Amino acid sequence: MLVPLRQIVHQVSIAPTLGDALTIAVRQARKAVRVDVCAVYLTDVEHDEYVRVAIDGLGSHSSGRARVRAGEGLVASVGERRELLVETDTMARGGNRLATDSSEKPTGSFLGTPLIHYRKLLGVLVVWKPRGHSYASDEVTFFLSLGAQLAKAVHDAEAIDAVGELLRGDSRPDAFIQGVTAAKGLAIGEALLVEAPTRLESIPDRATGDGVAEEHAFMCAVAAAQQELRRAGERMSEALPDPVRALFDVQAMLLGDDGLVSDTVERIRAGSWGPGAWRETIARHAAVFEQMEDPYLRERGADIREIGQHVLMHLESQAKAARQPPKRCILVGDTIGLAQIAAVPAGCLAGIVTMRGSPLSHTAVLARALGIPAVVSLARLPAARWEGREMLVDGDEGRVYVQPSPELLGTLGRRMQEARVRAEQLVSLRDLPAQTLDGTRVPLYANIGVPADNAAAAASGAEGIGLYRTEYRFLLCGALPVEAEQLRSYREVLTFFAPMPVTLRTLDVGGDKALSSFPLQEDNPFLGCRGIRFSLDQPELFLMQLRAMLRANAGLGNLQVLFPMVGTVGELDEALGLSARAHRELAVEGLDAARPRVGVMIEVPASVYLTGAFAKRVDFFSIGTNDLTQYLLAVDRNNAQVVTPYDTLHPAVLDAVRHVVETAHRHGKPVSVCGEMAGDPAGALLLLGIGVDSLSMSPALLPAVKRTIRCFSRMRAHLLAAAAFDMEDGFAIHRLVSGALEEIRDCAGSAATNHETAANPHAAAET
Ligand code: PEP
Ligand code: MG
Numbered sequence: 001m002l003v004p005l006r007q008i009v010h011q012v013s014i015a016p017t018l019g020d021a022l023t024i025a026v027r028q029a030r031k032a033v034r035v036d037v038c039a040v041y042l043t044d045v046e047h048d049e050y051v052r053v054a055i056d057g058l059g060s061h062s063s064g065r066a067r068v069r070a071g072e073g074l075v076a077s078v079g080e081r082r083e084l085l086v087e088t089d090t091m092a093r094g095g096n097r098l099a100t101d102s103s104e105k106p107t108g109s110f111l112g113t114p115l116i117h118y119r120k121l122l123g124v125l126v127v128w129k130p131r132g133h134s135y136a137s138d139e140v141t142f143f144l145s146l147g148a149q150l151a152k153a154v155h156d157a158e159a160i161d162a163v164g165e166l167l168r169g170d171s172r173p174d175a176f177i178q179g180v181t182a183a184k185g186l187a188i189g190e191a192l193l194v195e196a197p198t199r200l201e202s203i204p205d206r207a208t209g210d211g212v213a214e215e216h217a218f219m220c221a222v223a224a225a226q227q228e229l230r231r232a233g234e235r236m237s238e239a240l241p242d243p244v245r246a247l248f249d250v251q252a253m254l255l256g257d258d259g260l261v262s263d264t265v266e267r268i269r270a271g272s273w274g275p276g277a278w279r280e281t282i283a284r285h286a287a288v289f290e291q292m293e294d295p296y297l298r299e300r301g302a303d304i305r306e307i308g309q310h311v312l313m314h315l316e317s318q319a320k321a322a323r324q325p326p327k328r329c330i331l332v333g334d335t336i337g338l339a340q341i342a343a344v345p346a347g348c349l350a351g352i353v354t355m356r357g358s359p360l361s362h363t364a365v366l367a368r369a370l371g372i373p374a375v376v377s378l379a380r381l382p383a384a385r386w387e388g389r390e391m392l393v394d395g396d397e398g399r400v401y402v403q404p405s406p407e408l409l410g411t412l413g414r415r416m417q418e419a420r421v422r423a424e425q426l427v428s429l430r431d432l433p434a435q436t437l438d439g440t441r442v443p444l445y446a447n448i449g450v451p452a453d454n455a456a457a458a459a460s461g462a463e464g465i466g467l468y469r470t471e472y473r474f475l476l477c478g479a480l481p482v483e484a485e486q487l488r489s490y491r492e493v494l495t496f497f498a499p500m501p502v503t504l505r506t507l508d509v510g511g512d513k514a515l516s517s518f519p520l521q522e523d524n525p526f527l528g529c530r531g532i533r534f535s536l537d538q539p540e541l542f543l544m545q546l547r548a549m550l551r552a553n554a555g556l557g558n559l560q561v562l563f564p565m566v567g568t569v570g571e572l573d574e575a576l577g578l579s580a581r582a583h584r585e586l587a588v589e590g591l592d593a594a595r596p597r598v599g600v601m602i603e604v605p606a607s608v609y610l611t612g613a614f615a616k617r618v619d620f621f622s623i624g625t626n627d628l629t630q631y632l633l634a635v636d637r638n639n640a641q642v643v644t645p646y647d648t649l650h651p652a653v654l655d656a657v658r659h660v661v662e663t664a665h666r667h668g669k670p671v672s673v674c675g676e677m678a679g680d681p682a683g684a685l686l687l688l689g690i691g692v693d694s695l696s697m698s699p700a701l702l703p704a705v706k707r708t709i710r711c712f713s714r715m716r717a718h719l720l721a722a723a724a725f726d727m728e729d730g731f732a733i734h735r736l737v738s739g740a741l742e743e744i745r746d747c748a749g750s751a752a753t754n755h756e757t758a759a760n761p762h763a764a765a766e767t
Pocket of ligand 2: 564603
């Protein structure tokens, strides 16, 4: 039974339309289990009905659509109970009450299973057997499993309105694909597909007609890979401890070894195309090592496979090099990495669309920081077919339109114009302080990741940098920047904002931010070598970064250093010890670097309860609500399927924030929030009410938060927070805060409040 199920699932997954997929499913399932009738009904919420969209086994007259009213018959009762229902000899026991619908009334033994995906009832799968026949347990399991698979197919199809089409029996112009908003705004452009790197193992066999050209392309790819390894080794000779640098040497040596190259050339000369010949050579050489007893030699198999992948990348990039990004480029991919975003020339990137990921992924964070509309989590769709097509990204509604009609472009063009007007209104707030109606100042800082963001941060009216994600530079350049390079970029941002504070966070790699030069094989990287753990594991790298930060601060004094993902006092003490050592090393060199203020991020749940101990050691706190929510609620911040349970307004998250604020304040230490919650007016309002001292967010989000702060009194925010703490679930809290925000819909926030002063010296100087 398992084999037919697998085959059906495969056929469903490759069917061109949802209608085809369901027709195949009922036909094949009926054959596999020998039932009289098999049918799928979809839920039509609008009409409170179930619509039969696929059936096999009731004769030709039954191929049309049929409708069942909710509350009537077996199909409806499966849907309402949301559970498997098996009834033998229905006519004998139930008559019309058990009929499937008004036009056909099969009798006999009924089995129905609901199609449920992520708690949503999408339809019902039903089968009938002749009277007197029962269902064996493996048959029940078969239909339960098939139901689960069909539910997923229906869910995916819902995203492209295919379910609506089936229910209505027509297709609408400008049907959209529903995803999840990652960055607001509208963008029109041409789709450019970002392909995942091909795995060497999946390269097919293919003969070549031009062996000379294949050999030449292969030799060029080898030379390019060798050169890259050599350069990386040289570039990092200062930065890396010897054992790490040796990794590059080993790979360069293996690639220089004649065996790999000559075996491949031989295969090409025997008629294979280059990638296929290379795959075969790598597989054979790696297998020799992988069978060895000695664990060290066995590991070399992995090195060989890595080299294989590396050379393949160069082979493929020769083919792709000719492809130029369009002028208004919508990047489309399964996932899109930071380096792929960085590869699009400045000014060309209009929008981002990914099949996976969530609004909390770092790609989404970067999109918001860049002010680029982004929609994520579009389910499994044939994105490859969109390459080169015109595309409209509606980041406000989380929708994507492929080949939009001129009418739609006209409507959305007007919306773009309105959004521009609103943005201009918010710009008028830039030079006003973030101050509540009752006169409380709440400094607003910017989150940035590269010096190129400086101008956007200043233009937003930020009063400094509350979070500089230093790892972005490491990730964007694909290698480890040496101390001098780091010094240059830190100095640039510190100088730009001086005397305003700039908070440089030490490397926060790991999780979804893997350094390609430090490949870590971890089953669960979000619980692995992340943040400060990575830095403490690589003290040389950490010291190099701390020295670069301290040098950059010379003569300026506006540096604040922030440690990410600290979960124990020991980690904090070690990090502080290494900071002191970096300081001493510079003093020995004669540089009298000022000691910066040092802070710790609260984002590991354990650190919430260590706030008191940390407060004795650091100058300030910054709460990372993105990770704190993820770890506190056990929901992956990158998994769009758990977007609903991922809730920064969850009572537990708010309580953790309150605990940190109260404890830190008892020790006289200020608390900032730099997670995405701070950039959301609802979150910002509650944080203000809880007593957070400052907020840090993407520059693009800052004006709206400033407006919110200027339209409320601190007392009102405090009362709202108190009311939220009486609530037991996030939905109620969302309703509460949305209601309060609705009250200020028409408040521009630009009316003068007491004690107005310019928010930041840049603004004052420029106006
Ligand atoms: C956070 O976790 O809230 C945070 C600001 O850090 P990052 O998003 O970079 O992990
Ligand atoms: Mg974090």
